[in-house]
Every structure is written in C-alpha cells, then in structure tokens.
Amino acid sequence: MQLSIDSDLNARYAAGDWVITLTIHPLDNTARLAWNPQDLSDPQTFSLPVSRRPLNRKAIAAIENVFTSFDGLDDIANAEWAYLHNQNRSGWEEGPWWDAVGELGYLLREAV
Incomplete structure (x- = not known):
C-alpha cells in the first residue's frame, strides 16, 4: 500500500478543529497522513485519528515505520x-x- 505524508505536519492550523489523520483508501490501495478537518471524511476510506498536535520528525518517522511494518x-x-x-x-x-x-x-x- 502506497503511503504519502504531507509536509506540513509540524505546523498548527489556526482555525477550525483539525486533527492529523491517516486516511486509508483500500479501493485504490493508497494511504495519506495529513491534517484533516475533524468529522469530514470520505465514507469509502478508513480514517484513523493520530494526533491533535503538530508532529516532529521523530514522530513522523515512527508513524511511517509502524505503517510500513504493519x-x-x-x-x-x-x-x-x-x-x-x-x-x-x-x-x-x-x-x-x-x-x-x-x-x-x-x-x-502509541507511536506518537
């Protein structure tokens, strides 16, 4: 499964209720780690909330490791x-x- 990671995970969003989410798209065999507005997800995905806070490089690497070794x-x-x-x-x-x-x-x- 192909994982893409947005580059802005270490920045905080100023407005709205945002959460870093791993969104898995089984129908096209992809996954994306990104900031997403809470409670706004495509029904044909699995959306896994990861963190409400920005992530540092170590946390992003840990998430990527968990995903690729799962x-x-x-x-x-x-x-x-x-x-x-x-x-x-x-x-x-x-x-x-x-x-x-x-x-x-x-x-x-657990990784973050």
Whole structure:
C-alpha cells in the first residue's frame, strides 16, 4: 500500500478543529497522513485519528515505520465496499479488515 505524508505536519492550523489523520483508501490501495478537518471524511476510506498536535520528525518517522511494518495492510487492502441490505446503505462489509484497522489505529496512537 502506497503511503504519502504531507509536509506540513509540524505546523498548527489556526482555525477550525483539525486533527492529523491517516486516511486509508483500500479501493485504490493508497494511504495519506495529513491534517484533516475533524468529522469530514470520505465514507469509502478508513480514517484513523493520530494526533491533535503538530508532529516532529521523530514522530513522523515512527508513524511511517509502524505503517510500513504493519502485517495487517493486506487485510485492509482487501476490504470490500458493498450495499449493506440490512442497513439500507453502502459501506464496508464485515471482515478481517476491521480488526486490522483497529490494531493499526492503536499502534499509530502509541507511536506518537
């Protein structure tokens, strides 16, 4: 899975409720670490909040290391987007990707 890291993670946003988020796009096999407005995410992604504070280079390197060494990326990349008839909406099917996303989120928060 391809990870991109925005260059402004060490800067604070002046207005709004922003949080550094790892956004994973299983449908195109990419991930992005960036500042994002809280509660504004694409439903076809997994958005993992990482920090409300700017990060230093050491923290960014630790996050990148956790991501690249994480064994569950293949599970996340295999996530299935479908129409969920029992919920009358589209969303992620049940599968091993949910556990992998939860574990990755925990490891990322521990890294910072």
